Amino acid sequence: MRQFTAVVNPTAGGSTAAATLLHVARLLREAGAGLETVYSHSLAHAQDIALRAGERGRIVLAVGGDGIAGGVGGVLSGTGAVLGLVPAGRGNDFARALDLPADPAALARVLLHAEPRAVDTIEVESAVHQRTVVLGSVYAGVDAEANRHANNARLLRGAASYYAGGLRAVATWRPADFRVTVDGVDHTHRGYTVVAANSPYYGSGRLIAPGARVDDGLLDVVLIREAPRRLFFALMNELGTGAHVHRPEVHVLRGRELRIEANRPVPYGADGEVEAGLPVTVRVRPGDLSVLY
Template identity: 65%
Template sequence: MRQFTAIINPTAGGKAGAADFIPLARLLREAGAEVEVSYSRSLDHAAGLAREAAAQERTVLAVGGDGMAGSVGGAVAGTDAVCGFVPAGRGNDFARALGLPAETDQLAELLLRGEPRAVDAVRLTSEAHPGTAVLGSVYAGVDAVANRYANESRLLRGSASYYAGALRAVLGWRPAAYRLTVDGTVHERRGYTVVVANSGYYGFGRQIAPGAKVDDGQLEVVVINHAPKRLFFAVMNDLKDGSHVERPEVEVFSGAEIRIEADRPLPYGADGEVTATLPVTARVMPGALRVLA
């Protein structure tokens, strides 16, 4: 029977993360599993807790949203550790990409008896992140600004906070000149954003990269080029089903190593957190993470 260390973000999902884990922990323990619980003080602290649990050959559970999933999963990527995810945040986009069950009893069964599956991770290299691993996507431009506004929202939750944040970000946006290097080939574009996706979802269930797969050893690069702001809002609406990729203003590339540069110090984010400013290089880590999914 597995031995779990659950790392919990006590503020995820509006302070519901810890409460959401209680019935799941009960089912795991009733089945005979050992469950330890550790509360993180920050994402960096969560990463340290994950490495400690992995060193003890325990199954590491990330309880929270995409920031917690990326921090915990990224910390043990490239090791033999087994990782599980308990979606208890606002976005839960990586859990969505993995197809995790929403029902507590089904998730408990998966964690208890599921076989580990190898999925890809993404290694970031920048001045702020000299070798940080993340799981879902890296996004540079207006969506990083929108995500920051969404995370700061106190009145709105979930997709409503993202839409409000996006409206605020787009209205104040001026086009950026991007220089993308995809597996050595340079592409220069002017527009709103560049997204390097391992997972197809971001921004609370938006299908930014419908062709992305977490286990194909490739990254999808989605570029939203310059267009009138009214058209950009139509593109945002298309994110519900991924149909935006059919628009002429949207380009899609794929590759294993992508460098993003811009004509000004644009913010970039990863796994639901705005973290630094460009430039940044994202490199796929094929099969680097063993997950119960």
């Protein structure tokens, strides 16, 4: 029977991670699985717990949102360890990309019986983060500002916090001149944002890259050009269905490696946790992580 180590972010989703795990843990133990639970006090601590558990041959459960999923999944990338997700955070976008069930009983069945499947990860390099690996996406520009606002929101949760953060970020954003190099080919771009997506979703269910797949060995690169703010607000609403990609202001590229630069200081983020400034280099790591889904 499978042996699990649950790494819990106790602050995820308004402190709901522990409560979410309780339901799943009971079902795992009733089925005969072994489960140990460790509460992390930082992302670095969670990554250390995950590495040690993986070295002991245990399946590592990341309990929380995209931050802990990306941080734990990233550090396990390339190690041969197996990752399971217990979504309990603000966004849960990588779990959404894997189509993981929200029902505890159905999720427990996946963790107990699903065979590990290889997914791609994203390697991120910059002056601040010499080498970081994440799961979902890297985003530069207004999206990074929006995510910072969402993370700092006290009264809003889930999609509402991201939508409010997006409105606040767009209202004050000045378009930047980006240079995006995809597999050696330069693309100039004046606008709002550049997103390198492994997962179709970000920002709590927003379908930023409808064609992205977690196991195709490629990143979908979404560029949103300068446009009147009223049009950008309309585009934000279209992120719910992915219809924004049909607008002339949106351009989608695909590639294995890209570098994002800008003509002025521009922030970037990754999986809701990493926060730094451009330039940044991003590479896909095909099939580098085994995940239960």
